[in-house]
Amino acid sequence: MLGPALLAAARSDGIRRLVSAAPVTRSVVDRFVAGERLPEAVAVSAGLIGSGLTVTLDHLGEDVTDRAQALRTRDAYLELTEALTRAGFGAAAAGTDGAAELSVKLSAFGQALPGGHDLAHRNVRPVVEAAAAAGIGVTLDMEDHSTTDSTLAVHRALREEFPATGAVVQSCLLRTEEDCHALAAAGARVRLVKGAYREPAAVAHQERRAVDLSYVRCLRVLLAGGGYPMLGTHDPRLIAIARTVAERLGRKPDGYEFQMLYGIREHEQRRLAAEGHRVRVYVPYGTDWYAYFMRRLAERPANLAFFLRSLASRS
Helix, strand or coil: CHHHHHHHHCCCHHHHHHHHHCCCHHHHHCCCCCCCCHHHHHHHHHHHHHCCCEEEEEECCCCCCCHHHHHHHHHHHHHHHHHHHHCCCCCCCCCCCCCEEEEECHHHHCCCCCCHHHHHHHHHHHHHHHHHHHCCEEEECCCCHHHHHHHHHHHHHHHHHCCCCEEEEECCECCHHHHHHHHHHCCCEEEEECCCCCCCCCCECCCHHHHHHHHHHHHHHHHHCCCEEEEECCCHHHHHHHHHHHHHCCCCHHHCEEEEECCCCHHHHHHHHHCCCEEEEEEEECCCCHHHHHHHHHHCHHHHHHHHHHHHHHC
């Protein structure tokens, strides 16, 4: 019951101000966010890479309200690309082999503004171009269902020039199995997640079991296809199923990867990596952390319990 309320709170300016002002919030947010500044994010990424993991970095921000803000997002990602290159985290060629990648939300590049589809495409292209030159992959994050068609269209357009550009699909949406068939046939890099947005029944599964079953159907499609699956999940059942399906289909551990969020199930991340799997950690950073933080609380009762315990211990 708390999940929908927390997702609604993620878009509330009043609750944002209240949570942000709470003295305990910063220390709790640090569990899920790798700092507010670029040097902090690079340092965290270096530590993860040094321990045998790989990373994908997200400069937090979404639903921008003006074109200047969208340009600031573009510039922040260009700066991030330069910093990762200086740190030696690129690869000889763009693709799946780089230690570090970028995750971008098109709404942060102006997708929701008037003419937003073309604007977001125009703003994100220099980031993808710079990243490709540095051997750093880019994945377009998926947001709520109203952006799916636009995001996949931008993905298709970018892949004509930068074929390593990745996309994200969400198993909660009714359409996603069909999208997986199209993307797998196209040989794309695809991150499969359950989805962290509150969606209506007309377009999305409403029961957790239905979302999980959809996830399994989608991972089968992706693992059987010609692309590179990136399986974003912390669920041990789904991880076990993915490993079994991959083995049956003849997928080697370097033919797909697991992705997990920074600050969640770190032991499992290290365990899978030690067993020879590529594990990529989603590393968010920046000052606009509120919406991301609230979605993490909504996803798992354990995350919310951690937050509430911290509040109680500081009161």
